[in-house]
Amino acid sequence: MTRRRSVEDLRSQRWFAPQDLRSFGHRSRMLQMGYSAADFMGKPVVAIINTWSDLQQCHQHFKQRVEEVKRGVWQAGGFPVELPALSLSESFVKPTTMLYRNLLALEVEELLRQHPVDGAVLMGGCDKTTPATIMGAISMDLPMIFMPAGPMMRGHFGGQIVGSGSDVWKYWAEKEAGTITIQQWNDMEAGIARSAGTCMTMGTASTMTIIAEALGLTLPGATSIPAADAAHPRMATECGRRIVEMIWDDLKPSDIIDRRSVENALVVHNALAGSTNAMIHLVAIGRRAGIEVTLRDFDDFAGRVPVIANLRPSGAWLMEDFHIAGGTRALFKRLEDMLHLEARTVSGTLGAGIAGAAVYDDDVIRPLDNPLAASGGTxxxxxxxxxxxxxxxxxxxxxxxxxxxxxxxxxxxxxxxxxxxxxxxxxxxxxxxxxxxxxxxxxxxxxxxxxxxxxxxxxxxxxxxxxxxxxxxxxxxxxxxxxxxxxxxxxxxxxxxxxxxxxxxxxxxxxxxxxxxxxxxxxxxxxxxxxxxxxxEYPRGYNRLYAKHVRQAHEGCDFDFLEGAGGIGEPEIH
Structure with missing residues (x-):
């Protein structure tokens, strides 16, 4: 980390500070929007990348959360600007959000490059929005913090808790086998998704947000807070406060993500029996940061890390139970002998972030000597x-x-x-x-x-x-x-x-x-x-670009021309 920066060091001031005709245009247009010079002059400008849309069920609370992030930025003396980005709803985007992960990553990188911003809060959570926004931000390498959407409340049906995805497949099999009625199926459908937020099983969404925390890119404990919990808006506001300090400290992804943080992510992924999709996303994230991650890395860590998160689909419980049991900080505390505690995070070190953490339910977060499986999450x-x-x-x-x-x-x-x-x-x-x-x-x-x-x-x-x-x-x-x-x-x-x-x-x-x-x-x-x-061959458009440049699964499915950080340079201000 470099010395604490001065106002003159702020990237945004290249747009606003010079006394020339071009900066006159920038300042006058800010005034046109009702801002005063005191709002944006001499302050860190924070981009809030918001992946909200009317067809993004996991991010329905982001209209409110963005205001809470802004509140934190204002509190810390920064100037927040909301920049909408692709929402990539896992449920509604066809044929698959994976087709568009790289497009969102490219959009995030270019949104940050083209605008007068000094750092970013990334708002995501639904499956591909986490890796995509992180990949784009890594390549741009401005100070950034990830604000996770949080899991939805647990579902219920017939007096039993039910989990998104995992229980759907099971009940569908029973319906197809004729062992439950259409009315029972409809009742389950009405009770399985009860609030904003991501899947509350250990699916791709929670796997990737917790991996983001293990990489050091979120506030400690942020990723296990349910979307509907009052702690969630408090966390969002703290993200806004923290990013301003990160900008003054010039704390960037390149200062945080290294081999130690990647190995922390591999440990945590296996302890969770996390989604198989993490294979693709973590490889791609690593390549953006210039760190080689291979499938053999996943297998190596799977052989020596026990599965201790007793969460569906591999276990019994749901994310709300996980949060009550102590959440990610408690999980990391259990794993601390396997983690690089000195690895840097957006708020200090991983070790400092889990100091004082405790597990409150040994069935939800198992002791190392009583795991769900001794090894082999994947x-x-x-x-x-x-x-x-x-x-x-x-x-x-x-x-x-x-x-x-x-x-x-x-x-x-x-x-x-x-x-x-x-x-x-x-x-x-x-x-x-x-x-x-x-x-x-x-x-x-x-x-x-x-x-x-x-x-x-x-x-x-x-x-x-x-x-x-x-x-x-x-x-x-x-x-x-x-x-x-x-x-x-x-x-x-x-x-x-x-x-x-x-x-x-x-x-x-x-x-x-x-x-x-x-x-x-x-x-x-x-x-x-x-x-x-x-x-x-695809005749035109994004599908043609995708087919021409996408890597294979074991290489992370990124575009060959997007791997690696930087290399493009800053826009010229004319």
């Missing part, structure tokens, strides 16, 4: 179907399927797969390995969350509730089951998954970290000679 598999790797979440699968051999039943499109699973005459047994391909970064496009393939109705009626499923797609972090995801390279660019045929035997060996088709390399190569791409 596992990375390699083999002739996935030479660059793929991922499974073992705690979310039926144990019998972690070592399995069976015949493949292969689907090339979502419509084909959907029609097949509803066919009562489908030739399928519980031992089959369902394979869905052409759903990766380019094939999707955007790698949709189609990887938790629906079980065939025929098997649901027989009582089957899990089977091995393989895909080059992703799945929701709230999903569960023996789903092998992110197969890389994807089938749509001629990866070996494209060579698989119905009836080919496939072996899954999670303990051995192996995914293997019973085919020789020569057989796979021969089959691929007659392979043709499933779709032609």
């Amino acid at each position: 596992a990375i598999l390699y083999g002739n179907l996935a030479p660059d790797g793929c991922v499974i979440k073992p705690p979310a699968a039926e144990p019998r399927l972690l070592q399995h051999t069976g015949p493949a039943i292969v689907f090339d499109s979502y419509d084909e797969m959907s029609a097949a699973v509803n066919d009562p005459d489908l030739d399928v047994t519980p031992d089959h390995v369902m394979v869905f391909r052409n759903a990766g970064p380019i094939g999707g496009p955007g790698m949709p969350e189609w990887g938790m393939l629906p079980l065939p109705k025929k098997l649901l009626a027989q009582g089957v509730r899990d089977m091995v499923r393989i895909s080059d797609a992703r799945m929701s972090g709230t999903s569960y089951g023996a789903c092998i995801l992110h197969v890389s390279p994807e089938a749509a660019i001629g990866g070996p998954l494209a060579a698989l045929r119905n009836g080919d035997m496939v072996t899954v060996d999670v303990a051995g970290r192996r995914l293997h088709a019973h085919l020789t390399d020569e057989e796979i190569a021969e089959r691929l000679k007659s392979w043709t791409p499933p779709r032609g």
Whole structure:
């Protein structure tokens, strides 16, 4: 960290301070909006990147939260400006928000570059908004702090707590099997999402916001506060106060994110049995910061970090329970012997941020000697179907399927797969390995969350509730089951998954970290000679840009021209 900055050091003053014609224009337009010179002259200007929209259910409270962030900025002597950005609602954006993560990252970077701002508060939480806003801010490298949306209140149905995503899939299976009524399904639908905020299971949203906290980019304990809790607006206001101090101290992402903070994130991810989507996002975040993060890093940490957060879909509880049990500070305290406590954060060090933290429920946040699983929150598999790797979440699968051999039943499109699973005459047994391909970064496009393939109705009626499923797609972090995801390279660019045929035997060996088709390399190569791409080149627009520049899953799915920080320079003020 450099010396405390002076007013003359503020980036915004390049727009406002000079006594020339161009700065006259800047100042007069500020006056046009009703501000006085005392509002913005000689003060840190704080960009508040707000991912609110009328179709963003997770961020419905952001209209109010942005005012609370502004309040903190004013209190600390700064000048807040709200800059709207893509909202990326996980529920409503099709085919997938993942297609647009890089677009939001690019937008955030350019919003910060083009405007007279000295630092930023990033308002996000719904799945892709966390990595996207952080990626853009890392590349711009102005002082920034992330303000998480917070999880929604826990759901309820029939006197039981229910969790977003995780319980939906379970009740859907029961509905399809005919064991619950349509009225019961409708009652569950009305009770599962009861407030603003992100999914209250350990899905992608909470996984990524807690990873952001482990990276040092949030206030201590910020990410486990429920959106509807009164502590949440207080946290938002504190974000506003803190960013002003960070600007004066010139405390930037490049001062915070290093190998230590990335390793802290890897520890925490595994202790949470976090979403498999973290594989893609943390790799991309690391690459933006110039830090190599690989799938083998995830596997290495999974082998030595116990799963101690007893949260759905791998465990029993929900985020509201986690917060009451002590939240992220308590979780980090339990893990402190595995963490780099000296790693820097937006408010000091990780160790200082968890001082005095305590766990108040040993079932929700387990002791290290009584974990939910001794290791293996996630596992990375390699083999002739996935030479660059793929991922499974073992705690979310039926144990019998972690070592399995069976015949493949292969689907090339979502419509084909959907029609097949509803066919009562489908030739399928519980031992089959369902394979869905052409759903990766380019094939999707955007790698949709189609990887938790629906079980065939025929098997649901027989009582089957899990089977091995393989895909080059992703799945929701709230999903569960023996789903092998992110197969890389994807089938749509001629990866070996494209060579698989119905009836080919496939072996899954999670303990051995192996995914293997019973085919020789020569057989796979021969089959691929007659392979043709499933779709032609995208004719125009963002999809064409995306397909031309997106990396594969194991590389983080960022655009090749966006990796790394800086390099573009400041805009010229003329």
